[in-house]
Amino acid sequence: MAENDVFVEMECFQLCHDGEEVCGDDFLFERLEGENRHLAVLSDGLGSGIKANLLACMTTTMALEFIRSDMDVMLSAETIMDTLPVCEVRKISYATFTVFDLQIGGKSRIIEMDNPPFIHLRNGKDLKVSRQAMTSERWPDRRVQLSEIYAVAGDRLIVFSDGVAQAGLGQPGKYKFGWRREGALEFIQETIAADPAISARDLSQKVVYAARSRNKDNRCIDDISCMVIYLRKPRKLLLLTGPPFRAESDAAYADLVRNFDGKVILSGGTTANIVSRELQRPIDVDMKLVMKAGSLPPPARMQGVDLVTEGILTLTDVTQRLEADTPLDTPVPLVSKEMIELFRQSDEIELVVGTKVNEAHQDPSLPVDLEIRRNIVRRLKNVLETKYRKRVLMRFF
Amino acid sequence: MSDVKKIKVEICLGTTCYVLGSFRLSSLEEQLPPNLKDRVEVVGCACLEVCHDRNYGNAPFVRIGERIVDNATVEKVIEVLQEMVAAGGSNE
Numbered sequence: 006m007a008e009n010d011v012f013v014e015m016e017c018f019q020l021c022h023d024g025e026e027v028c029g030d031d032f033l034f035e036r037l038e039g040e041n042r043h044l045a046v047l048s049d050g051l052g053s054g055i056k057a058n059l060l061a062c063m064t065t066t067m068a069l070e071f072i073r074s075d076m077d078v079m080l081s082a083e084t085i086m087d088t089l090p091v092c093e094v095r096k097i098s099y100a101t102f103t104v105f106d107l108q109i110g111g112k113s114r115i116i117e118m119d120n121p122p123f124i125h126l127r128n129g130k131d132l133k134v135s136r137q138a139m140t141s142e143r144w145p146d147r148r149v150q151l152s153e154i155y156a157v158a159g160d161r162l163i164v165f166s167d168g169v170a171q172a173g174l175g176q177p178g179k180y181k182f183g184w185r186r187e188g189a190l191e192f193i194q195e196t197i198a199a200d201p202a203i204s205a206r207d208l209s210q211k212v213v214y215a216a217r218s219r220n221k222d223n224r225c226i227d228d229i230s231c232m233v234i235y236l237r238k239p240r241k242l243l244l245l246t247g248p249p250f251r252a253e254s255d256a257a258y259a260d261l262v263r264n265f266d267g268k269v270i271l272s273g274g275t276t277a278n279i280v281s282r283e284l285q286r287p288i289d290v291d292m293k294l295v296m297k298a299g300s301l302p303p304p305a306r307m308q309g310v311d312l313v314t315e316g317i318l319t320l321t322d323v324t325q326r327l328e329a330d331t332p333l334d335t336p337v338p339l340v341s342k343e344m345i346e347l348f349r350q351s352d353e354i355e356l357v358v359g360t361k362v363n364e365a366h367q368d369p370s371l372p373v374d375l376e377i378r379r380n381i382v383r384r385l386k387n388v389l390e391t392k393y394r395k396r397v398l399m400r401f402f
Numbered sequence: 403m404s405d406v407k408k409i410k411v412e413i414c415l416g417t418t419c420y421v422l423g424s425f426r427l428s429s430l431e432e433q434l435p436p437n438l439k440d441r442v443e444v445v446g447c448a449c450l451e452v453c454h455d456r457n458y459g460n461a462p463f464v465r466i467g468e469r470i471v472d473n474a475t476v477e478k479v480i481e482v483l484q485e486m487v488a489a490g491g492s493n494e
């Protein structure tokens with residue numbers, strides 16, 4: 006597989022300690038496209054709640070900064086430990102961390118301090134990682150470990166916080182000392198065996214819920230986080246919106262759909278009509294769905310296309326929902342739900358904007374002109390890149 | 403009358419028509435009078451491409467057979483359907 010044919014999916018799923026509003030574990034990701042590098046950090050702050058959150062966030066922020074600038078490992082770790090505020094109760098400053106510095110097609114470095122050891126899986130097999138231990142003169146009780154690995158397409162790197170490793174502690178049965186690495190590993194391997202292409206997003210979620218279910222009464226007695234990094238063949242998605250600038254290009258426009266190797270969304274009535282006419286594939290709109298579709302026109306179907314939608318209103322709604330940190334209050338329209346799900350499942354998204362200027366519209370107040378289409382697609386691209394870490398290509402047709 | 407072709411009613415769910423109320427026509431099928439029930443097929447469709455054209459009046463639009471009905475409401479559509487059935491054709 007060619008280097009640029011690997012997509013690095015990085016996801017972290019978390020549940021907070023019961024009764025807390027913020028998580029005492031924190032994570033950060035960064036993609037350095039130019040250098041072909043991917044950075045990921047998971048930190049577990051001492052305790053739970055806001056104090057722990059603060060420790061963890063400071064740690065991830067510093068760690069990411071240091072690793073990006075290739076600062077010496079020991080110096081970085083010491084600086085982090087020196088900087089963290091001291092916990093008044095326990096008189097220690099403490100946050101564990103794991104840092105991944107992945108070089109696709111090259112040597113990757115992993116730095117760990119006191120988190121449960123990360124797992125490197127290849128075809129479901131637990132690869133042996135050799136770790137080099139380092140100690141700090143100033144912080145002799147802390148153990149920093151450095152490993153170097155070569156990650157290839159198909160590999161998964163997994164790390165979790167104590168909330169996973171200690172899940173079920175004290176419960177009767179095989180794991181009365183907690184789930185630990187062995188228990189979690191077994192679960193992960195079974196999950197992958199059942200679904201070999203499972204995404205990082207789904208796997209991290211499964212691990213966290215499985216960990217919680219081991220605790221008495223399904224409770225979160227600690228913050229529970231699981232980070233999964235999956236190097237996989239990119240899942241591609243193509244979205245067409247708007248008619249092409251020149252009608253002569255209609256056939257070529259429709260061919261994008263015919264020739265695409267991945268999922269396809271057509272967003273916009275005219276867009277769908279053009280593709281339907283050129284490829285001779287009818288559009289199927291189920292009128293009965295209108296009542297159940299919520300506040301937007303319902304999703305429609307076309308053979309070889311995964312979703313056909315109305316244009317501007319739908320794209321606007323989807324963009325707003327992707328941008329909002331919490332789900333918007335209104336119930337999610339059916340069509341937005343489908344489109345968001347398709348985006349989330351994809352790694353590489355190509356947004357093609359047809360640039361035909363609309364003929365004078367009968368109601369100029371309606372938001373259907375080209376500038377609006379362009380702007381909303383730009384916003385969509387931006388949120389998919391920054392918040393969902395997708396690789397997004399936008400072009401005009 | 404046994405194998406009369408059904409009259410196709412296409413309700414536009416394009417942006418303009420939807421915003422201007424075509425979703426209210428989703429109950430059309432249930433509201434059809436008994437004499438029309440078996441003679442009509444109701445479907446949704448993407449923009450009928452008449453909203454760009456002033457010759458066609460105002461959205462929302464419905465296409466009945468070949469005919470475009472503007473300012474469409476359930477009542478208006480039924481009225482047109484009755485006329486067409488009375489005239490004896492499935493198409494105009």
Ligand code: FES
Nearest residue numbers: 414416419450453
């Ligand atoms: S939106 Fe109905 S005709 Fe264009």
